[in-house]
Structures are given as C-alpha cells and as structure tokens.
Amino acid sequence: MQTAAAILHADLDAFYASVEQLLDPSLRGKPIAVGGGIVLAASYEAKAFGVRSPMPAWQARKLCPELTFVGGHFGEYQRLGDAAIDVLRDYTPEVERISIDEAFADVAGSTRLFGEPAAIAQTVRARVRAELGLAISIGVARTKHLAKIASQVAKPDGLLVVDPATEVEFLHGLPVELMWGVGPVTKERLARAGVTTIGQLAVRSPESMEKLLGRAAGQKLLGLSWNRDVREVQTHRRARTIGAQSALGRQPATERVFRPALQHLAERIASRLRAKDRPCRTVTVRVRFADLRSVTRAVTLGAPISATATLTEVALDLVRGLLRDHPEERSISLVAISASHLGQSTLQLELPFKLRDDGGRPGTRKGVARERADRAVDAIRARFGWDAVGYASATAGGARSVPDAFRSLAEKDL
C-alpha cells in the first residue's frame, strides 16, 4: 500500500544572484547581493559571510566588506524563472508553481514515458543547467512536505530522493526549522520545550503541542513530523487577496504623505482586480509607524468594487480613521492596501453603491462613469505601458522605494 516517491520539489539556487552572475561573468565566484537599501538575494559566496535576505545593506557590508551590490534585471528573472518551470512541464502537466523560482511536480503518471522520478529529476537538472545556465536543486519524495525538505537538504546544486521505506528516519534526524511552517517564533517556543529536532517533536503528545502552538499548528506539525501530508499538487490556485505596499522611510503622518502613496497603491491593485475581473468586497489598510509597529483597519462593503477612485477613497477613509485612533504617532514608515473577498469573474458593471450603511458618506457613487474611465486607462496602458497615463497625484509622487518591475515579479499569479 506504500506509494512511490513521485513528488518533485524543484528550487533554483540563489536565484536572483545566480542570474546576475550568469549575465555578468565578472561577478562569478564573488560575493554579490541583489538590491539597494536591503539585500533581496545573496550569492552563495555572500551567504558564506552570513549575508541573508532581507538584511539592510549596511549590515551586509559589515559582514562582508568586499560585497558587490547589483541592481536587479527583473525582466530576466521572470524570463528565466518561467523557462525553468517550463522544463518541468515537459514531463508532466501536474505542476504547482509556488514562487518565481520554485515548483512542485507530480510525475506519478509520467514514469512509463520518461522513466523513474529520480531519472526525470536528473534530466530536468541537466537541462536547466545546459539550456539556461542555472543550478536547480530537486527533492523527490512521497509527499510535498518531504520533497520540499529534501530539496533544501540537497542544495546547492543537488538531487535527493527520499525512499518511502526510510522517510521517517530521514525526517527525524533533521532540525525542526526545516519544516514548512516553523519560523523563528515557533522554533524558539519548541526549543524552550526541549524540542530541536523533528524526531523530538514527533514523540510529543498532541495535547502538549496544541497547548504550545495552538490547535491547528500543533496538529499540523505533529502530522508532518510523521510525514502525514495529504496535500496534493494543485495546478490552479485562485488568489484570495490582492495587495500592495509602499515603504516610506520615516515621514510625517499627514495626508500630504499618505494620500499619493495610497493613490498609487490603489491604482495598481484596482487595475489588477479589473484585469482578473475579480472585484473585492473587503479593503484592509495597514500603517506601519516609525518604530516598526503596525496596525490594520478593514471594512467590508455591501457591494464589490474595482474602480480606482472608489478603492482610493475607501483606503483613505480607513487610514484617516486609523491615524485618528493613534494621535500619539507622529510618523509613519509604510502604508499598505489589501483587497480580499474577491468575487467570481462576473462581467457586470460596477453599480452605484452605498459605501456604508450608517449614512456617514454620500449614499451613491458615480460607479458607471468611473468604470468607463478606468477601462480607458487600462486600454492605454495595455498599448503604451504603465507610465503612459495615470492619476496626477500618484504619478507625481514618484519617489518609489522599489521599482514596479520588482513588484510585478512578487505578484503571485505566475
């Protein structure tokens, strides 16, 4: 009844940094970091000095004085990431991409055509190396969780197949932080309870783990420690939220500051909502203060929205209310907007709607007119590019901390 190990987890090694070294041979073998103010990615040579992402540039330079910073070639990351995943797709349609440089693949149905999973993995690695010039590590196991752990253990530039007969032994010798879902906080909590390896976690009682980590996390981790992972490779996943954020440095908490920033974020988000034809009902804003503490405010509307002007107004309202509740906070360092409760794709026009039921705002909106204006802007951008047209206050606000090309990369609909 034991199933074969047929789940692959493929992960490009130090992806952004490797692409930079590929594009510029003079960078090969050297410690480099991609980014400006912070490290977005580090080469293996830089990681050897302790350089990690995200780390402020000054701290990285302190750890590694000869570190070379390079600005990103974001278009190339997208192109090469896509190409690597496409190599996987040559062996199975069952591919779940989880980020720009990482994907699961289920090759159970492909063995007659292409051979054993391990052979497929080796071929993929060789082809990505030969065709793209990049190293990709692959873990092969019976479950997604174990395949993911295996690829981490296989790095750099390795292949690791976990035999179903020995998977629990393999798992139990590893540190807990290799598990999906164990970050710094959970690692620390477990350590205080005397748990540092997956094997030590596995023998704890469900009650004790639930008490320590909460119901869901406790059950999940205990199950995973025995490799009880029932998740399947999912080829299509619909987004549940669409959001954007902008770091501001340290700025006064005034409308002059947050208005253009929110305008720009709302434009980006609303255009994506329209492009996917998925209007949102819930709008959440987040404001981070100078001390890095952040607070959120959310509102769920009576009707879905996707007009830029409407989203902007709702977000502005929320941020104003939030700041009124925190009069002691004089400066802010980040604003964010997130849209959720995304509707099904419907082609109906955005009707005038009530913003709130309490009558605190004018009841109706020029929904239809806004919809038309947005469609016109979307069409111009589709032809001439994003910066060809836009709301004056947002485009003039110019000083963006991160190029929009990078933002697009991070968007998860890949």
Next chain:
DNA sequence: TCTGGGGTCCTAGGACCC
C-alpha cells in the same frame, strides 16, 4: 543605520441570527 513587497493561513473576540 533599523528592514522590501507579494502572498497564505490561523486565532480570538464580538455582533448577530436562529
């Protein structure tokens, strides 16, 4: 000299309904 930007999922408390 404090640290980007895009996401997912979980928890807890309160409102509201039956």
Next chain:
DNA sequence: TCTGGGGTCCTAGGACCC
C-alpha cells in the same frame, strides 16, 4: 426575569513563506 448553544460573518493581529 433570566437563560442555552451553535453557526456565520467581521475585524485585528500574528506567524510564516518566497
């Protein structure tokens, strides 16, 4: 006059992932 229990939705916050 005081009382139950369950379900759903919403909001705020937090941990985690790449």
